[in-house]
Amino acid sequence: MSFHTRKPMIAGNWKLNKTIREAIEFVTLLKRRLSDPQSVDVVVCPPYTALSDVAEILTESEIGLGAQDLYWEEKGAFTGEVSGVMLKEAGADFVIIGHSERRQFFHETNDTVNKKTKAALKSNLTPIVCIGETLGERESGKTFQVIETQIKGGFLNFSREEIKKLIIAYEPVWAIGTGKVATPQQAEEVHAFIRKELAKDFGEETALGLRILYGGSVKPDNISNLMAEADIDGALVGGASLEANTFLDIVKSASMAI
Ligand code: PEP
Numbered sequence: 001m002s003f004h005t006r007k008p009m010i011a012g013n014w015k016l017n018k019t020i021r022e023a024i025e026f027v028t029l030l031k032r033r034l035s036d037p038q039s040v041d042v043v044v045c046p047p048y049t050a051l052s053d054v055a056e057i058l059t060e061s062e063i064g065l066g067a068q069d070l071y072w073e074e075k076g077a078f079t080g081e082v083s084g085v086m087l088k089e090a091g092a093d094f095v096i097i098g099h100s101e102r103r104q105f106f107h108e109t110n111d112t113v114n115k116k117t118k119a120a121l122k123s124n125l126t127p128i129v130c131i132g133e134t135l136g137e138r139e140s141g142k143t144f145q146v147i148e149t150q151i152k153g154g155f156l157n158f159s160r161e162e163i164k165k166l167i168i169a170y171e172p173v174w175a176i177g178t179g180k181v182a183t184p185q186q187a188e189e190v191h192a193f194i195r196k197e198l199a200k201d202f203g204e205e206t207a208l209g210l211r212i213l214y215g216g217s218v219k220p221d222n223i224s225n226l227m228a229e230a231d232i233d234g235a236l237v238g239g240a241s242l243e244a245n246t247f248l249d250i251v252k253s254a255s256m257a258i
Contacts, residue, residue, distance in 0.1 A: 007041055007233075011045060012044045014046050018046060024053055035061075039255045044063065045096055047068065048082055055091020067094070095120050100176055109153075111153060117129055117158075128213070133147065134174060147170075160202045170194060175216025176238060184225045192231045211234065215238070218235040220253050227257035235250070
């Protein structure tokens, strides 16, 4: 029998929020308040423009830095895009890939998620790959089918070693920014399914070691119940990650829930 210790993670996805000045103010406070070693990993994902300044403040801190997207080519005629090498140089160690807003508003697909995830790994960035069903898909009983397709397509031609380096975020689209959180049981059911699917394709050992975060209207008062579930290893937090005290309360509740 083997034991798997998956250190929980709370990651804040700031989306299109915070100027450089606001980002600096936020992480300066966060660094001061999280100066002791934490039992959960804490990551913030600011917009590209703030990455370097935030990275400078976060040196010699345990708080991780992530970007919200990347392009799969390293350089070239791709106006507006940013590569993994550039993000790494700016100080990022993580990158969110395939967020439902990218899929919905910017036409990202499981195929682009696949390319971006490969590119992130090549640049030594830890991908936080988002998957999840829409309300319509859930209501028509297609949740597991959608998740299976996202896993199969997103991780097509991946090796076990590559999968081991990922973090997955299960984010039911109907729960993102809506205030409608999945019940711990609803979330756990899908998290367990994701782990089972990955075990089929990449081995049980790989699947058991993988961190699967929940995302969708996480707040200080619902994180503990979510974290109590066996396959929920933390959260990707949108709206509630923008205010320092609220984000810190989520981190604190998550630490106590372990
Ligand atoms: C997200 O954007 O990843 C998210 C989960 O948003 P929110 O917490 O606001 O629902």
